[in-house]
Amino acid sequence: MAIDELTSLLNQVEKRFEQEGNLIQIESGRAIFVGDTHGDIDATQKIFEKYLNLENKIVFLGDYVDRGPASEENLSILLKMKMEYPDNLFLLMGNHEGQQAIPFRPADFWARLDRTRWDRYAEGLAKLPLAVSTSNGIIALHGALPEVETLRDIENIEFGSQQWRQITWGDWQETSGGYLGTGFQFGRLPFGWDWFEEKMNKLNKNVLIRSHQPNANQIMYGGRCLTIFTSSAYRSAVPQRTVAITDLSREVKTVDDLTLEAI
Numbered sequence: 001m002a003i004d005e006l007t008s009l010l011n012q013v014e015k016r017f018e019q020e021g022n023l024i025q026i027e028s029g030r031a032i033f034v035g036d037t038h039g040d041i042d043a044t045q046k047i048f049e050k051y052l053n054l055e056n057k058i059v060f061l062g063d064y065v066d067r068g069p070a071s072e073e074n075l076s077i078l079l080k081m082k083m084e085y086p087d088n089l090f091l092l093m094g095n096h097e098g099q100q101a102i103p104f105r106p107a108d109f110w111a112r113l114d115r116t117r118w119d120r121y122a123e124g125l126a127k128l129p130l131a132v133s134t135s136n137g138i139i140a141l142h143g144a145l146p147e148v149e150t151l152r153d154i155e156n157i158e159f160g161s162q163q164w165r166q167i168t169w170g171d172w173q174e175t176s177g178g179y180l181g182t183g184f185q186f187g188r189l190p191f192g193w194d195w196f197e198e199k200m201n202k203l204n205k206n207v208l209i210r211s212h213q214p215n216a217n218q219i220m221y222g223g224r225c226l227t228i229f230t231s232s233a234y235r236s237a238v239p240q241r242t243v244a245i246t247d248l249s250r251e252v253k254t255v256d257d258l259t260l261e262a263i
């Protein structure tokens, strides 16, 4: 994309993200949750063909760039479609959009950008919302649950803070315990079942839908934690690109109340 076009697009879409704030509430209709797409523009286009209409709300859980073959194209189409369908398409932040706060490597998308584009993307993507709350019992975000007292506290989480990092970099381990300490992979924060239960009680939610961790078990914690991945970039760990669908008129108590579809 030419720099003028990029600047204009980011100027528009940033305003929209600022209006939405960190926490998006979805109250009605059908919601489709999409995991990491990671440069897999084919996945993103299939999602739009299959689900984008004025009745549906599509929620992308972050990580649009790096790893796959078409990062900038994937990100551009998502930002452009966000401006065309602002009330039907929601984009959340993953750790790959937070390169400015926690730089990591390899990051092929970021590494290929010149300084002007790097700065402009970093500034714009830092404004992405962090979480979606639905009226039928779901919280959706990229990684793990943040240390907050109530759902509304998510509104005040600052980019680059510890709570931001819990959301964008947090992993879940199939074990009891709270914060499980460092010593795992770079940047990642591992948490256990006790952390999950405690934070879900505070948020007053039944099911967490998240992505970020291709090697995680798809369903954990008594059927209340779902990890989906919607990219071909980690095909060995995740052979099928999966989305999760919910009808907001029905309460979701466990993952069994969601519909999982391969795209």
Ligand SMILES: [Mn+2]
Residues within 6 Å of the ligand: 036, 063, 094, 095, 096, 142, 168, 211, 212, 213
């Ligand atoms: Mn991630």
